[in-house]
Amino acid sequence: MTISQPSTSAKPWDTPDAVPFMQIKNITKKFGSVSAVENVSLDVYKGEIFCLLGGSGCGKSTLLRMLSGFEVPTSGQIIIDGEDQAGVAPYDRQTNMMFQSYALFPHMTVEKNIAYGLKRDGLPRREIATRVTEMLSLVQMDGFATRKPHQLSGGQRQRVALARSLVKKPKLLMLDEPLGALDKKLREETQFELIKIQESLGVTFVVVTHDQEEAMTLSSRIGVMNRGEIVQVGTPHEIYEFPRNRFVADFIGSVNLFEGRIKEDGENHVVIASPEAGTDIYVPYAVSGVEGQQIAIAVRPEKMEISKAPLDDMRNTVSGTVDEIAYMGNVSVYHVLLDSGKRVRVSQSNRTRSNEDAPTYGDRVNLGWAGRAGVVVTA
Structure with missing residues (x-):
């Protein structure tokens, strides 16, 4: 499937002759007969904040530990700044790691905690003091x-x-769930502080997180992991708007998935017969598939319109009854039970303090979405 996307200025990952700062080549890690990471290949470029995103047990932390040298790959190769890391101990690598628990020494002051690694490396006192002061600032x-x-x-x-x-000036900093211990508001504030710090130093970050919002906010690109594999790599916009498969569409944010089969396979459109939607769904672009093939269309809740009145200007419309409403402040989320029996979510921005025309519990409503609002996924 090919969908045109907005043109942007060239990034290293879009430049054929750009040299990756870190390369992971066909890395596999087995624990007995179980593969925690399976044949992963990945390029990360200098100055990126690259996020490995996935649920518990997907292999993201194991991959991070192999990058840092705390785990030895069963097979494959890791290259950082042109140097093969095979056999290089963690303390000899030009990398550092920030643990989820922070792992601060409780008996040491803040100053001594920061200076600890520099003292172990035998740096002069004056240089240690200067670097610690810079970091504190x-x-x-x-x-x-x-x-x-x-x-x-x-x-x-x-x-x-x-x-x-950061005080040891690593070439690559790995962060394992760095904001997981913070409350929601502080986490949101710290995300932007982390970006500013990274930009000021130019250090390459690889961040492991299960928090989708954190990954979307922090990263230049995201690698979505599932069952030890990276199933999609892309910018936050690409991952959210153009998921490659059902897993990514369903894992990132909220989505309504309408299963069906290709009823009409045109040169520049397809029609999907979807019993779940209770109607045929029109998609105004070609997809890779054949008539009769099982397929699904993913539509984000915020891309659907909800109205008690007919939506005559929408190509794709379904009807149902409002089952639940969640008022979130900036948005209201409607759970609608379609006439087909499927439940869907629709979110609507609360632009005014009150809206007498807004649907309420038990209302009959019409839902609609533009043709290009949905993304076809096949696997």
Whole structure:
């Protein structure tokens, strides 16, 4: 399937002659007969914030541990800045890792926690002091140098752990669920701070997370993992708007999936017969498939219109009854039971303080979406 996308300025991953900063080539990691990571290949470019996104047990943390040297691949190759990492111990790699638990030394002050790695490397006192001061300023912890971890908030401990990870000037920093211990509001604020810090230093970040919103906010690109494999790599926009398969469409954000079969396979359109929708669905672009093939159309809730009045200007429409409403402040999410028996979600922006025409519980409603609002997925 080919769908035209908005043109953007060339990025390293779109440039054929660009040299990846990190290359993962056919990496596999087995624990006994179980493959935690299966034949993964991936290129990451200098200065990227690359996120590995997936659910628990998908292999993302195992892949991160192989990059850092804490796990040895069963097969495959890891190259960082042109150097093969085979046989290179974690402490000899030009990388560093920030753990989910932050792993700060409780008996040491903030200053000593940050300086620990530099002292182990035998750097002169003056250089250590200079670097620690720079890091404290970078993470906005200047006035906390003499405090110990138990005297800090979760967000402050996160900043100290980040400063300790960056003070050795690694070529590559790996972050394992870096914001998982923070509450929602602090996590949102810290995401943008992390981006600013990364941009100011130019260090390449590889972030492991199960939080979709975090991955979408932080990353230049995302690698979605499932069962030890990377099933799609792309920018946040590409991953969300153009999922390659059912798993990615369903895993990233909310989506309505209408199963069906290709009824009409035209040169520049297809028609999908969908018992779940209770109607035929028109798609105004060609797809790779044949008549009778099982297929699905994925439509995001925010791309669907909901109205008590007919939606005569919409090519694709279905009808049903409002079953549940979730008021989220900025949006309202409607759960609608279609006449076909399928439940779908529709989100509507709350642009005004009150809307007397908005559907309520038990209302009969019509749902509609533009032809290109849906994405066809086949696997």
